[in-house]
Amino acid sequence: MKYYRRLNPIQAMTFDLDDTFYANHPYIVEAEQQMFAFMQQHWPETASLGKPAWRQFRREVVRETPACRHDMIALRRAVLAKMFGAIGLTGDALADAISRSYDTFYFHRSHFKVPDEYVTVLKQLAHKVPLMAITNGNVDIARIGLDGCFERVYHASSTMRSKPFPDMFELACRDLKVPAQSILHVGDNLEKDVAGAVMAGFQAAWYAENRTMNLNREQAHLLPHIALDSLSELLQLI
Structure with missing residues (x-):
C-alpha cells in the first residue's frame, strides 16, 4: 500500500466493478463475438455488414443521441436497431431481433465469476461500513458472484452520467x-474513478485487477489518496 494523500476516517466505501475486480475487455470481446455469430446464424444478411458497419452505426447513434454514450444498454440496443434496420427488418421482427441479440450479448458479457477472495474481502468490509458499487458498465452483479455484497449498485444511464461526471x-x-x-x-x-471521486469530494483508492499498476504508464492529472497492492489491504483502513 502506498499513501499519496492523508486519509480521513472512512465511514463508507464505493467500488468500481469493470477492471477493478476482473479484466473486463476479454468478456466484452467474447460477448460481441457470440452476439455477431448469433446474428449471422439467424439473420444471415448481417454477415455482409460486420464490425465496420457496427462501428459506423455506433458513431451515428452517439451523434444523434449524445446521452446514449452514458448508457451502454441503450447504446447497444440502438446500434442493433440500425444494423437490423439496414437489412430491412421492421415492427415486431425488428424488436425481436434486437431483444434476442442483446440477450445473447448480455449472457456472455456476465458469464464469469469474481474470484472468491474478493467476495470474502467485501463481506468482511460490509460488516464494518456500508458498501455501494458505482459502475459505467452493465454487468449482471448476481451472475458474477457479487450479489449481496453491496447495499446498492449505481449504473450510468441516459439520466445519470458516467464517471468521471459527479452524478453517481x-x-x-x-x-x-x-x-x-x-x-x-x-x-x-x-x-x-480516482479523479472523478476526488472532484466529487470523495477519497480515492487505486486498484486494478486487469493490469500491472504503474503510475508512470498511466494518464492521470490527480493522484489517489492510496494505491493498493491487494484489495484485502482495505481491511487495514477501517
Missing part, C-alpha cells in the same frame, strides 16, 4: 448519508 458519486453520498470526505471510492481508472 453525489447520489451515493446522499443515499449513504455520510459526508463525501468520509467515503473511500475504490477503482482502477485514474480519470474516471
Whole structure:
C-alpha cells in the first residue's frame, strides 16, 4: 500500500466493478463475438455488414443521441436497431431481433465469476461500513458472484452520467448519508474513478485487477489518496 494523500476516517466505501475486480475487455470481446455469430446464424444478411458497419452505426447513434454514450444498454440496443434496420427488418421482427441479440450479448458479457477472495474481502468490509458499487458498465452483479455484497449498485444511464461526471458519486453520498470526505471510492481508472471521486469530494483508492499498476504508464492529472497492492489491504483502513 502506498499513501499519496492523508486519509480521513472512512465511514463508507464505493467500488468500481469493470477492471477493478476482473479484466473486463476479454468478456466484452467474447460477448460481441457470440452476439455477431448469433446474428449471422439467424439473420444471415448481417454477415455482409460486420464490425465496420457496427462501428459506423455506433458513431451515428452517439451523434444523434449524445446521452446514449452514458448508457451502454441503450447504446447497444440502438446500434442493433440500425444494423437490423439496414437489412430491412421492421415492427415486431425488428424488436425481436434486437431483444434476442442483446440477450445473447448480455449472457456472455456476465458469464464469469469474481474470484472468491474478493467476495470474502467485501463481506468482511460490509460488516464494518456500508458498501455501494458505482459502475459505467452493465454487468449482471448476481451472475458474477457479487450479489449481496453491496447495499446498492449505481449504473450510468441516459439520466445519470458516467464517471468521471459527479452524478453517481453525489447520489451515493446522499443515499449513504455520510459526508463525501468520509467515503473511500475504490477503482482502477485514474480519470474516471480516482479523479472523478476526488472532484466529487470523495477519497480515492487505486486498484486494478486487469493490469500491472504503474503510475508512470498511466494518464492521470490527480493522484489517489492510496494505491493498493491487494484489495484485502482495505481491511487495514477501517
